[in-house]
Amino acid sequence: MLKAKTIKRMVIICLIVAILITVKVIWVVSATIGHGSLEGERKEIVHRANYLTSMVCTTPQDLLNEMPSGIGEQFQGEWALYTCSMTSAALANIAILYPQNKELSIKFIGQIIDIAMSEEIREYDRLRWREDPMDGIYGNLSHISYYSHLAWMISRYKQIGGDNKYDGQYHTLCRSMNRRILESPIMNLPTYPGESIYIPDMLVAIVALNNYASQYNGEYSSTVKLWVERAKKDWIDKETGLLASFLVHNGNSAEIEPPVKGSYSALNCYYLSLVDPDFAKEQYECLKKNFRQSFPFAGLKEYHDHTCLFGMDIDAGPIIFNISPSGTGFVIGAATSLEDMEFRNKLLKTAEICGSTVTCFGKSHYLLANVALVGEAIILAMRTSAPQTRM
Known part of the structure; x- marks a missing residue:
């Protein structure tokens, strides 16, 4: 009798697991219909942009409050700035892919820039450098992340047609970054005092200077070219061939x-x-x-050199079966x-399996965005980064 009850319980558990797996498979298949072309994904992409703008275009403090409190004040500030940065990138990409969205993208990116320039968002950088980054714009401390x-x-x-509202800040920021990079004997600057140089953080500066060069008659293009040449020559890991x-x-x-990390290499x-x-x-070929x-x-x-079935990394996120959530997102x-x-x-498809999309009233997002909004912004920026969005 006892054995029969045990078998019955096992059958019920197996049926429940089978039902859950079936539901998840149906969910993933339905959520990924249309994937494969940016035109086929248009509706979903716009719905995700609707969600992001509703969450990001708020007050600076409300945005900071969306960041997990458990990661501490510095990382809350970093994640908030990164959310602003990646949401702006996604909206600019969308304006180019789907031009009818251009005016809305310009409007929302302007709001996000205002948030990023606020004292509340700058605070994470001020705490580490003991100087407000905007007060130190003509100084010598790095502040390269901000x-x-x-x-x-x-x-x-500006690429998608924004006005000259932020031109003063733009000129000053790029002039300051260019000067600091050229004054450094290694052409690289630390994100924070006393820490290693994070190459992905430096590459954001190189991208910004490259964009500036395309908009202002090649100014700073020589710095971009020299940095890339140095990267190819001096900063390649011999074992992997990766930056x-x-x-x-x-x-x-x-x-x-060391080490060369999957999340950092994908972002590079x-x-x-x-x-x-x-x-x-x-x-990219070395990365794969x-x-x-x-x-x-x-x-x-x-x-790349050892197994990590389960782990936690502040940059990569929760590592499960070796998979890096951040690395997988960035490589998109x-x-x-x-x-x-x-x-x-x-x-x-992996993002859908792990994230689970929900849609309501013209807004779509992964359920995981309720925990890490920055991940939603990253995925949307990455999946819309079509070749024609390069400047």
């Missing part, structure tokens, strides 16, 4: 600091695709060779920009 993202946002605003994730300033030289590839597509393509994973679903590993940008649509579609 300056670069703000300049990149303004460059995209370093971290550098250590050692006198007048920079040494590569994305930013490089906006500056030097040929170099980006080479890096060292970090691509197909089982149990398509994605990018965080570590490189795949889109470099027109690797087959891999892109597999990655978007």
Whole structure:
């Protein structure tokens, strides 16, 4: 009798699991219908933009409150700035892909720039440098994280037809970044005092300067070209062939600091695709060779040289079966920009499996956006980064 009850329980549990799996499969299939072309994804992309703007275009403090409190004040500020940066990138991409959305994109990017320039958002950088970044614009402290993202946002605003409202800040930011980069013997600046140099943070500055050069008769293009040349020559990891994730300033030289991470390398590839597509393509192939994973679903590993079935990383997020959530999200940008649509579609399916899209009243978002809004902004920026959005 006891054995029969046990078998019955097991059958019920198996049926429940089977039903849940079936529901999830139907959910994923229905949510990914139309994936494969940016035209086919238009409705979903616009719905996601509607959600993001409703969440991001608020007060600076309300945006900060959307960031998880458990990560601390510094990372809350970083994530809020990154949410602004990636939402702006997504809206600019959408304005180019679907021109009828241009005026709305200009309006919302302007609001987001105002939020990013607020004292509340600048606070994370001020705390670490003990100087407000805007007070130190003519000084010598780095502030490269804050300056670069703000300049990149303004460059995209202008790219899609925004007015000259932010021209003063744009000129000053790019002039300041260019000066600091050229004054550095290694052409790289630390995000925070006493820490390693984070190459993805530097690449935002290079992208912003490259955009500025395209808008102002090539000014600062020589700095961009020199930085990329140095990257190809001096900052490539010999084992993977990938651009370093971290550098250590050692006198007048920079040494590569291990490890090379999947999340950082994917972001490097994305930013490089906006500056030097040929170099980006080479890096992308190295990235897939060292970090691509197909089982149990398509994605990018965080570590190429060892297994991490379960772990937690402040940059990568919760690592499950080796998969890096951030790395998988960022590589969608490189795949889109470099027109690797087959891999892109597999990655978007993974995003759906893990994120689970909900749609209501013309707004769509992953359920995980309730925990990490920045992830929603990143995915939308990455999946809309078509080749024609390069400047």
